[in-house]
Amino acid sequence: NNGELHLVFLGRLDDGKGVMKLYEMQEGLRKKNIPVNWTIIGKGPLKQALLEQWTAEPAVSFYEPESTGDVYKLLYDQDIFVFPTSFEGTPVSILECLANGVVTITNDLPGGIREIVKENIGYRCELNNIHQYVEIIANLNEDRALLKKMQQNCFELSINQYEIER
Numbered sequence: 001n002n003g004e005l006h007l008v009f010l011g012r013l014d015d016g017k018g019v020m021k022l023y024e025m026q027e028g029l030r031k032k033n034i035p036v037n038w039t040i041i042g043k044g045p046l047k048q049a050l051l052e053q054w055t056a057e058p059a060v061s062f063y064e065p066e067s068t069g070d071v072y073k074l075l076y077d078q079d080i081f082v083f084p085t086s087f088e089g090t091p092v093s094i095l096e097c098l099a100n101g102v103v104t105i106t107n108d109l110p111g112g113i114r115e116i117v118k119e120n121i122g123y124r125c126e127l128n129n130i131h132q133y134v135e136i137i138a139n140l141n142e143d144r145a146l147l148k149k150m151q152q153n154c155f156e157l158s159i160n161q162y163e164i165e166r
Contacts, residue, residue: 004035004036004037004059005034005036005037005079005080005137005140005141006036006037006077006078006080007036007078007079007137008041008078008080008082008102009022009038009039009040009041009042009083010042010075010081010083010093011042011083011085011091011093012042012043012044013040013042013043013045013046013050014044014045015086016085016086017042017044017083017085017086018083018084018085018086018128019040019046019084020049020050020053021128021130022040022082023053023054023057024130025084025130025133025137026038026054026057026060028130028131028133028134029134029137032134034137034141035059036059036137036141037059037061038054038057038059038060038061039060039061039063039074039078040060040062040063041062041063041064041065041071041074042064043064050062071096072096072099072100075096075100075102076100078097078100079102079103079151080102080103080104080137080147081093081094081097081102081103081105081106081122082105082133082137083104083105083107084106084107084125085106085107085109086107086109086127086128088109088111088112089111090111090112090113090115090116091106091113094106094113094116094117095116098116098154098155098157099155099158100154100155101152101154102151103123103140103150103151103154104116104121104122104123104154105122105123105133105136106122106125107124107125107126107128108126108127109124120150120153121150121153121154121157122150123136
């Protein structure tokens with residue numbers, strides 16, 4: 001759609017996953033006058049701190065889904081997966097987003113992230129470079145045709161390479 005972008009975080013709510021950096025990204029997007037809706041999915045020790053941090057932001061929702069099906073229902077309406085994690089192997093959350101056509105923006109870490117997140121389906125940023133995240137989101141906001149193409153690429157990659165039944 002051409003409305004506000006829907007940004008999602010999916011993961012454990014702790015420092016290692018970079019969840020406290022999301023608000024910095026929101027501030028950067030606000031400075032660029034880019035309105036977005038955030039969905040933060042997960043549980044963890046930073047839940048209360050996040051709720052306090054985002055108190056003044058009306059366009060954020062927090063969820064703790066009970067099942068993978070519930071996660072998929074939430075991902076279905078998302079555009080971009082924002083994942084500023086500082087350590088990972090092969091994140092299941094990226095695969096779940098791929099299956100739902102959600103473009104990933106994450107830190108460039110060795111391992112599964114580099115194998116999965118390629119140029120045509122997502123972006124890998126310099127570690128903790130909040131400005132780079134904001135710029136990528138701003139570019140995708142401006143170029144919805146590119147976003148749509150990347151979303152389709154995510155979905156197709158999921159079917160062709162990560163289909164669970166294969």
